[in-house]
Amino acid sequence: MSSISIKTAEDIAGMRIAGKLASEVLDYITPFVKVGVTTGELDRLCHEYMSNVQGTIPAPLNYCPPGYTPYPKAICTSVNDVICHGIPGDKVLKNGDVVNLDITVIKDGYHGDTSRMFYAGEPSIMAKRLGDITYECMWLGIAKIKPGAHLGDIGYVIQQHAEKAGYSVVREFCGHGIGKVFHEEPQVLHYGRPGTLEKLEAGMIFTVEPMINAGRRDIREMGDGWTIRTKDRSLSAQWEHTVLVTETGYEILTKSDGTPPPPAFIA
Template identity: 90%
Template sequence: MESISIKTAEDIAGMRIAGKLASEVLDYITPFVKVGITTGEIDQLCHEYMTNVQGTIPAPLNYCPPGYTPYPKAICTSVNDVICHGIPGDKVLKSGDSVNLDITVIKNGYHGDTSRMFLVGEPSILSKRLSEITYECMWLGIAKIKPGAHLGDIGHVIQQHAEKAGYSVVREFCGHGIGKIFHEAPQVMHYGKPGTMERLEAGMIFTVEPMINAGRREIREMGDGWTIRTKDRSLSAQWEHTVLVTETGYEVLTMSEGYPELPDFIKNHQG
């Protein structure tokens, strides 16, 4: 099994900067995500903001894992039944759509990776609830992070919360270690049993990014080689943070001023 890298103080400082910048791209784009804009226009705005304002590099652009074609855009835009890796294009957002914007920037060699859900116009009760439950799933998972805990603890609490709400957890995609490399060990599953999988140590950095479907968990891959949809065409939602394991617990690296309000169970824990 590939060993999980423990980040140095210098790495952690670099990751804090990259993480905040990734979150700030989402702050910047928020007012533009409304009825009538295309996913391609959102991508263009984010790309220009990253390169011209932040001096960051969009990590997805031309990213090419083995067996894939190079990813053609700067961000991922996953609308409605798209689970992940939706490619921006001429799709026009309409009232009631839900869209996940997934941002990864590189600054001074370090990757910051985060995503948020955006509900366009008048969202349905279902899509609002799905987004809220998925947001809670992510934070419940993060709240389990501390030295001595196990990756299975994170997956278990996410799976429990999602399934209690009547939703399902996507199995084929998971969180991942991150640093100077975009995707490294460990794999962070969003389902599982407490006390299983790798044991957490201070200095590990990885993402927690549950993908939760309103219907069944099965997926289908589209012909572009990237876009993943729900097989039953049900809605899907995802939220993502990059998190550092600290000596006493965790630090979320992908926070910024415009970040949405935290769930009460996190605020109370911090207060």
């Protein structure tokens, strides 16, 4: 018996709204991600937009899983060698910096969760390639989603694509089920073997959010209890969508006018 919840039509409608709103925060913040801005300013702008324009609640703010201190900000800003959960603050973006902005909003009790990569100024060829390959990894994983497929199918194609490019896949963090709860079953690993782990059914909703490192996959946790960096200080990239399993395949729930299109090979 699977512990993965199957969402009702009402849940799915709520998740579509929350997902679109999360994506619209990324649309809104895009022009502000440039050289000279602080990550704290990006957080302030997003928080104000959520509260004043959307009437959404930032899910990360004061989020406190067991064993953690409450997360102090509205969004996550992970710059360069930060893999995930970078806390916004005084860090000023310099030319060539790469930053992942991870947004989760709550609307009418439902969570919308998505992230994109941004570049301040002109990224290096290496940084741009890492961002592009990571985006392709996410989409290759999403393209495997349909009833009867397995979670292992998603992880396998992501791992193959990343490692073929000479990159590594972070193991300690993964995608997750989501709905009225921020993080629920299943865990969506970004590595694995085809045909393994849970079988997908229509009505499941989860995130696909590969974290790909330019160097080795080893991580280190910083003293703030949240920020995760690459151990070898290599660059890391991440993209994230929240996805619904439909009767015939999948539907991206975190979509808005500014959402980057899928890679050509997906269409």
